[in-house]
Amino acid sequence: MKPVTVFFLAKRFLISRQKKTAVSVISWIAVLGMLVSSAAMVILLSAFNGIEGMIEGMYTAFDQEVTMTPKNGSKISADSLRKVLSLTKNIEGVNAQSMFIQERIIIRKEKKWANAELWAVEPSFFEMANVNTPEHLINGNPLTGTGQALMGVGLANKLGLHSMDLSPETAVLYIPRQDRKIRIGKSPFFQQRISVSGAIEYNKELNDQVLLVPLSYATGFFSNEVSGVLMSTAESKRNSIKKNLVEKFGGQFSIKTNLEKNALIFKTSKSEKLIVVIILIFVFILSLFNLSASLTMTYLEKKAEFTTMFSLGMSSLDLSRIFLVLGAMIVSLGVFIGLSAGSLLVFLHEQLHLIKIPGTTNAFPSNYDGLQIISLLFLLIILGFTATAVTTSFLMKTNRKA
Numbered sequence: 001m002k003p004v005t006v007f008f009l010a011k012r013f014l015i016s017r018q019k020k021t022a023v024s025v026i027s028w029i030a031v032l033g034m035l036v037s038s039a040a041m042v043i044l045l046s047a048f049n050g051i052e053g054m055i056e057g058m059y060t061a062f063d064q065e066v067t068m069t070p071k072n073g074s075k076i077s078a079d080s081l082r083k084v085l086s087l088t089k090n091i092e093g094v095n096a097q098s099m100f101i102q103e104r105i106i107i108r109k110e111k112k113w114a115n116a117e118l119w120a121v122e123p124s125f126f127e128m129a130n131v132n133t134p135e136h137l138i139n140g141n142p143l144t145g146t147g148q149a150l151m152g153v154g155l156a157n158k159l160g161l162h163s164m165d166l167s168p169e170t171a172v173l174y175i176p177r178q179d180r181k182i183r184i185g186k187s188p189f190f191q192q193r194i195s196v197s198g199a200i201e202y203n204k205e206l207n208d209q210v211l212l213v214p215l216s217y218a219t220g221f222f223s224n225e226v227s228g229v230l231m232s233t234a235e236s237k238r239n240s241i242k243k244n245l246v247e248k249f250g251g252q253f254s255i256k257t258n259l260e261k262n263a264l265i266f267k268t269s270k271s272e273k274l275i276v277v278i279i280l281i282f283v284f285i286l287s288l289f290n291l292s293a294s295l296t297m298t299y300l301e302k303k304a305e306f307t308t309m310f311s312l313g314m315s316s317l318d319l320s321r322i323f324l325v326l327g328a329m330i331v332s333l334g335v336f337i338g339l340s341a342g343s344l345l346v347f348l349h350e351q352l353h354l355i356k357i358p359g360t361t362n363a364f365p366s367n368y369d370g371l372q373i374i375s376l377l378f379l380l381i382i383l384g385f386t387a388t389a390v391t392t393s394f395l396m397k398t399n400r401k402a
Contacts (some may be wrong), residue, residue, distance in 0.1 A: 005114055006318060006321045006322050006325055007325055009322050010322050010323075010326040010329060011329065013298050013302065013322070013326050014027060014326060014329055014330065018177055022297065023294065023297040023298050023301050024202060025096075025297070026290055026293050026294045026297060027294040027330060029290050030287060030288075030290035030291040030293075030330055030334065031330055031333045031334045031337075032080075032334070032335075033283075033284075033286070033287025033290055033334070034271050034284060034287045034288075034291075034330075034331065034334025034335055034338060034380070034384070035333075035334045035335075035337050035338035035341065036338065037280055037283045037284040037287055037338065038284065038334065038335050038338030038339050038342065038376070038380055039338040039339065039341045039342035039345070040280055040283075040342070041277065041281075041284075041338055041339075041342065041343075041376055042282045042338075042342025042343055042346060042368075042373060043342050043345060043346060043374070044280065045273070045277065045369070045372055045373075045376070046346045046366045046367060046368045046369070047364065047365070048168055048269070048272070048273035048276065049056065049072045049366070049367035049368075049369055049372070050364070050365030050366040051269065051365055052266070052269050052270070052273070052367075053365060053367050054365045055265060055266070055269055056259075056266070058202060058203040058262065059203055059262045059265060060258040060259070061129060061130065061202055061256070062129050062202045062206055062210075063134070063230075063258040063262070064129070064230040064231055064232050064233075064258060065231060065232060065233040065234075065235065065238040065241075065257060065258055066230075066231040066233055066238060066241055066242055066245065066255065066256070066257055066258075067228060067229070067230055067231070067255070067256050067257075067258070067261065068084075068228050068229045068231070068249065068253045068254070068255050069109075069227060069253060070228065070230035070252070070253060070254070071251075071252060071253060071254050071255050072098050073227060074227065075178075075222060075225035075227060076185060076225060076226060076227075076228070076306070077224065077225055077226075078099060078203065078219060078224050078225060079224070081099055081228075081229060082099075082310025084100070084229070084249065084253075085229060088229075088231070088245065090236070091241060091245075093233050093234045093237035093238075093240070093241050094231055094232075094233050094241060095128075095232045095233060095234065096124045096127065096128050096231070096232040097230065097231050097232070098121050098122040098124045098125035098215075098229065098230045099121075099122055099226045099228070099229050099230075100119060100120060100121045100122075100125070100126060100215070100217060100226060100227055100228060100229070100230055101118065101119070101120035101215065101218050101219070101222055101225075101226050102117065102118065102119055102227045103117075103118045103175070103176070103222070103227075104116075104117060104118070104176070105117075105118045105173055105174060105175050105176070105211070106173075106189070106204055106207040107155070107159060107167070107171050107172070107173055107174070107211065108159075108171065108172045108174070109159040109160060109161065109172070110160075111162055111172045112158070112159045114155060114158045114159055115209070115269060116151075116155055116209055116210070116211045117206075117208055117210050117211065118173075118175070118211050118213065118218065119211065119212050119213070119215065120213050120215045120217065120218030120219070120226075121212065121213075121214070121230070122214075122215045123214070125230060126142070126143075128232040131150065131200060131212070136200050136201055136202060137150070137197040137198050137199075137200055138153060138158035138199060138200070138201050139153070139156075139163055139164055139165060139198055140163075140168070140196075140197050140198025140199055141164070141165070141168075141197050141198055142197070142198065143197060143198075143214065144197070145195075146214050146216055146217045147194060147215075147217060148168065148194070148195045148196070148197045148214075149171075149194050149195070149196050149197070149211055149212060149213045150196070150197065150198050150199070150200050150211075150212040150213075151171075151196050151198075151199055151200070151210070151211050151212070152200060152201070152202075152207040152208060152209060152210040152211070153199040153200065153201045153207050154204065154207035154208035154209075154337055154390055155207070155210065155211065156169075156196070156207055156208060158208070159171065160401070161199070164196065164198050164199065166196055168195040168196055168197040168198075169195070169196045170193055170194070170195055170196070171193070171194055171196055172191060172192070172193055172194075172367055173190075173191070173192045173193075173194055173211075174189040174190070174191055175189060175190040175218075175221045176188060176189060176190075177189060177221075178221075178222055178223060178225075179192060179348055190221050192221075194213070194217075206333065207306065228253070233354060237261075238257050238258075239257065241257055242256075242257055245295075245339070258348075275291030281379075281383075284380060284383065285383065285387075287334070288384065288387040289381065291327060291330055291331065291384070291387055291391070292387060292389065292390075292391040294330065295323055295326065295327055295388070295391045295392065295395065296391065296395065298323075298326065299323065299395045306319065316396060317322045319396070320392055320393075320396050323388075323391075323392040323395060323396075324388055324389065324392050327384070327385070327387070327389075327391065327392065328384075328388060329384060330384075330388075331374040331380075331381065331384030331385065331387075331388065332381075332384075334384075335377065335380045335381060335384065336377075339376070339377055339380075340371060343368065343373065346366055346368045347357040347368065349363070349364070350365055350366050350368065352386055
């Protein structure tokens with residue numbers, strides 16, 4: 001039997017029934033089930049891609065692509081580190097560098113106290129992390145002097161600081177002394193007033209803890225020692241740059257990328273996406289039971305006509321091909337329409353911002369990945385064709401026994 005004839009008969013079995021029967025209803029339920037589940041996969045995968053991008057932006061905008069810290073001890077001489085920086089600044093892909101100090105401190109504003117994370121950085125860092133852009137500097141003004149600081153918005157709220165758009169606020173810092181043990185009558189802290197000129201926003205952890213000051217302001221409190229260096233690099237070269245640095249300075253420094261520093265967050269996000277995809281694939285597989293039921297009931301409904309078709313020259317192999325094509329048509333309709341509908345909805349959301357993040361005016365993050373959808377298409381088609389082949393094989397064995 002010619003392929004055209006096989007296709008014609010399969011199409012007749014699917015869409016040319018004279019009346020609505022249980023067989024036709026089950027067939028279209030199978031199409032609908034695959035359509036909805038495949039559309040949901042596109043929408044949820046795009047949503048999780050958007051969430052991953054949003055999380056990466058939140059946790060990597062402040063943390064630079066590569067961080068070098070001393071392996072032995074928490075601090076290293078700034079002069080020694082400058083010699084290292086003179087060697088690393090010419091590495092291809094390194095855009096900028098900044099030495100930094102990271103230290104736990106206490107802040108007081110009148111009668112309010114809070115623990116904080118002191119970050120002292122060089123001027124280059126403010127460009128590396130886009131600190132002075134409206135996206136991150138949400139209140140107040142950029143730093144203009146050494147004795148000024150920027151504070152995380154959550155920390156500013158804890159201390160009850162007012163708007164700093166017109167004038168800065170003043171707070172008292174308690175910085176642990178590095179060279180003094182706790183003794184009666186001797187304060188273990190440097191006590192220093194500082195002018196807070198603005199509030200910055202990155203992610204909840206930084207917002208609640210960070211106090212950003214110029215490195216020149218803080219080095220005197222730490223005996224001219226620093227915590228390490230932050231490097232802004234091309235994202236595509238971050239791993240190769242890390243490998244290069246490990247080869248040269250691995251014995252002296254611990255070197256990590258920003259993704260490695262926040263590995264748990266990114267792994268959790270990817271695990272959540274994987275679990276959702278597995279659940280949706282399971283739903284798709286459940287819809288394939290409707291496909292098997294449709295093929296089986298079509299076989300039973302048309303069984304009386306097979307004798308006539310066999311007498312006209314149709315073979316068992318031709319009958320098998322008809323049911324394979326019928327199943328392929330049902331799968332193709334469900335998967336292609338579903339993926340197309342899901343893609344259209346994602347496109348409309350990305351263009352028109354249909355869904356907002358609760359409590360904000362920002363659109364829910366979404367990132368459509370065409371390569372991901374093509375991979376999904378092949379997976380669903382393979383699953384659908386496998387179910388079709390298994391059901392058809394069972395039906396043909398039944399036909400031979402009969």
